[in-house]
Amino acid sequence: MSARAALAAGAWSSGRHGLAVALFAVVVLVTLGITLWAGRRGRAAEDFYAGGRGFSPLQNGLALSGDYLSAASFLGVTGLIALYGYDGVLYSIGFLVAWLLVLMLVAELVRNAGRYTLADVLAVRMRARPVRAAAGTAGLVVSLLYLVAQMVGAGSLVALLLGTGDGPAKTWTIVGVGALMIVYVTVGGMRATTWIQIVKAVLLVAGSVLLTVLVLVRFHGDLAGLMRTAAERSGAGDAYLEPGLRYGASLTSRLDFVSLGLALVLGTAGLPHIVCRFYTVPTARAARRSTIWAIGLVGGFYLMAVVLGLGAAALVGSAAVRRANPAGNTAVPLLAAELGGGPGSTRGVLLFALISAIAFATILAVVAGLTLASSAAFAHDLYAGAWRRGDGTQVTERQEVLAARLSAVAIGALAIVLSLFAQRLNVAFLVGLAFAVAASANLPTLLYSLFWSRFTTRGAVWAVYGGLVPAVLLVVFSPVVSGTAASVLPGVDFHLFPLENPGLVSIPLGFLAGWIGTVTSREPADPARFAEMEVRSLTGAGAV
Amino acid sequence: MAQQQSFDWWDGRLPGRPAALWAGVPAQATPSPSASSAAAAAGAGDAPAPAVPAPGAVDAAEVYRAVQSSEAFARIRRDHRGFALPATALFLTWYLFYLVAQAAAPELMRRQLAGPLNVAWLLALGQFASTFLLTWRYARNARTKRDRAALELRWDTQDRLR
Known part of the structure; x- marks a missing residue:
């Protein structure tokens, strides 16, 4: 027990984390190698935004799950399960069920109707300039929020895994991760980003399978025994296996969880970095098959995460997990050390370093995907599509790709600065917020455009801003920003909205705003453009 | 170049x-x-109206409207929506029921079933199972009913647009 506590406290750092540092360096070198190799193969917009559209369904399915399973999933969800048992499982389910919406209503139709971004789909029916301005802005906001969440997580995580503690190490990690993601995207574009996702997804699945098998072997395949031992060692007893350990304190906290669950299940279909992925395959059928692969991989991963979280509680103990990190973020690496034979043994050190390196690769891959999505939103939607130029000329493809590369640098730099200021914020909250904004601003307008014949340009613009603005405002006036000790501004109190996640209110508002905008429109919807949308989205006629 | x-x-x-x-x-x-x-749709600018076809070119809007009202397209659309919309309503209702049950009926969720398994865990595993099941059914529906017809109509439409 004392050895574990020492490991948890980070006193393990005396040279032994050298192996982890070496493996981190290998991850960086391999990903840079992939970037250089992929960056030389084609420089057209098609290559930069869509990786040449030549990926297979399995490759894209791996990349989709790689984009989706961030460090918040690998380390965060398993940590939540290790600490809160059933309530951690509850959290992971929204992330999986959300894929059904992507599969049935989004993947194929978006692949057929669009070109590089979500706004392309809206532009089929609507006046291009206003809807591109709205959807591009919403895409940028969602991607930036998600990016900041991942980078803040990266900072504390790497500091924790390497045992360097807080302070400058965290700051330099954020700057380093930011610099790497800028290089991946500007040099390698979508092709490099996709290959990095594929490598990361394979590593993540292999690492999870290895640890799951080791946990099951340790318990001789007795899942009931695993659950009982986990409940025993969690310190909470039977309550560990029941709902309410984390989200059951009051009616407000339960409502907050319903709000978060709604945001998770409706947000995935509006995440720009997920939608972008469907353009890397040649056809809608391939988009569907890659989504099916992704559902299999994501579902399998979360099932394994349950075993890993229970295993961490049973073998490491919830108290030791909480001592290492109050949010439980290091539960899986600690479990790896334990399964290898304890923190002191060679195999324990090896397994700990291996799992830490996989977590690091996970962070790098996800931030690269997000940077690419935000540079596409900026260059393709705002710069080339929405902004007027004085001389009335069109942007050439070469100019647009140059703008995309430059904006990747600018967005990366902005994300670094924001992350340095946001280090106090809770990572899971930031991710939940990104999902809530995506569900409020992007999903209503996307579904209306695909399925509602009377939907108009005004409706589309109102749906985007009508979801985006309330979502952001409700957060500003929530307990997250002011009013409690854990707030961003703990000294003042101007909170008016009781929930931390705005989804419960802002998602219906997005749908409502789209409806009001449509029925009050002066110009009616053009039936010919809707015919084009329907025919293109369902058959793929005219798809690139 | x-x-x-x-x-x-x-x-x-x-x-x-x-x-x-x-x-x-x-x-x-x-x-x-x-x-x-910049113009996946016709007309990159602000013009909401369908683009005026150049002399000799086919009127794309006419073609799309003709295809939209064809029996073949109606069947594809029916096969897609007939499955996707009810299935979406079903899984969203089932997920929201599961979510609200935690907030509204925590006592029921705690009821023990077999060994350490209680109602809450059973519903959670049910969510996994229903997600896999619906994915499989949707894929089968699309493969057997829609794919071939959609591809034929795609080439047909593109021929008429040429």
Whole structure:
């Protein structure tokens, strides 16, 4: 027990984390190698935004799950399960069920109707300039929020895994991760980003399978025994296996969880970095098959995460997990050390370093995907599509790709600065917020455009801003920003909205705003453009 | 020029790309890449009306409306929506029921079933199972009912647009 506590406290750092540092360096070198190799193969917009559209369904399915399973999933969800048992499982389910919406209503139709971004789909029916301005802005906001969440997580995580503690190490990690993601995207574009996702997804699945098998072997395949031992060692007893350990304190906290669950299940279909992925395959059928692969991989991963979280509680103990990190973020690496034979043994050190390196690769891959999505939103939607130029000329493809590369640098730099200021914020909250904004601003307008014949340009613009603005405002006036000790501004109190996640209110508002905008429109919807949308989205006629 | 070449390469790779989509730019005239990217739909500017076809080009809007009202397309749309919309309603209701049950009926969720398994765990595993099941059913529905017809209609539509 004392050895574990020492490991948890980070006193393990005396040279032994050298192996982890070496493996981190290998991850960086391999990903840079992939970037250089992929960056030389084609420089057209098609290559930069869509990786040449030549990926297979399995490759894209791996990349989709790689984009989706961030460090918040690998380390965060398993940590939540290790600490809160059933309530951690509850959290992971929204992330999986959300894929059904992507599969049935989004993947194929978006692949057929669009070109590089979500706004392309809206532009089929609507006046291009206003809807591109709205959807591009919403895409940028969602991607930036998600990016900041991942980078803040990266900072504390790497500091924790390497045992360097807080302070400058965290700051330099954020700057380093930011610099790497800028290089991946500007040099390698979508092709490099996709290959990095594929490598990361394979590593993540292999690492999870290895640890799951080791946990099951340790318990001789007795899942009931695993659950009982986990409940025993969690310190909470039977309550560990029941709902309410984390989200059951009051009616407000339960409502907050319903709000978060709604945001998770409706947000995935509006995440720009997920939608972008469907353009890397040649056809809608391939988009569907890659989504099916992704559902299999994501579902399998979360099932394994349950075993890993229970295993961490049973073998490491919830108290030791909480001592290492109050949010439980290091539960899986600690479990790896334990399964290898304890923190002191060679195999324990090896397994700990291996799992830490996989977590690091996970962070790098996800931030690269997000940077690419935000540079596409900026260059393709705002710069080339929405902004007027004085001389009335069109942007050439070469100019647009140059703008995309430059904006990747600018967005990366902005994300670094924001992350340095946001280090106090809770990572899971930031991710939940990104999902809530995506569900409020992007999903209503996307579904209306695909399925509602009377939907108009005004409706589309109102749906985007009508979801985006309330979502952001409700957060500003929530307990997250002011009013409690854990707030961003703990000294003042101007909170008016009781929930931390705005989804419960802002998602219906997005749908409502789209409806009001449509029925009050002066110009009616053009039936010919809707015919084009329907025919293109369902058959793929005219798809690139 | 490298960009122009790579653009031409994939343009030529995909047969039956409807020229009429670009506001009547003839297929033979090298389409400016940005014109095509900025205007996946006809008309990059603010004009909401369908683009006026150039002389000799097919009126894309007419073709799309004709295809939309055809029996073949109606069947594809029915096969997609007939499955996707009820299935979406079903899984969203089932997920929201599960979510609200935690908030509204925590006592029921705690009821023990077998060994350490209680109602809450059973419902959670049920969510996993229903997600996999619906994915499989949707894929089978699309493969057997929709794929072939959609592909035929795609080539047919693109031929008419040429």
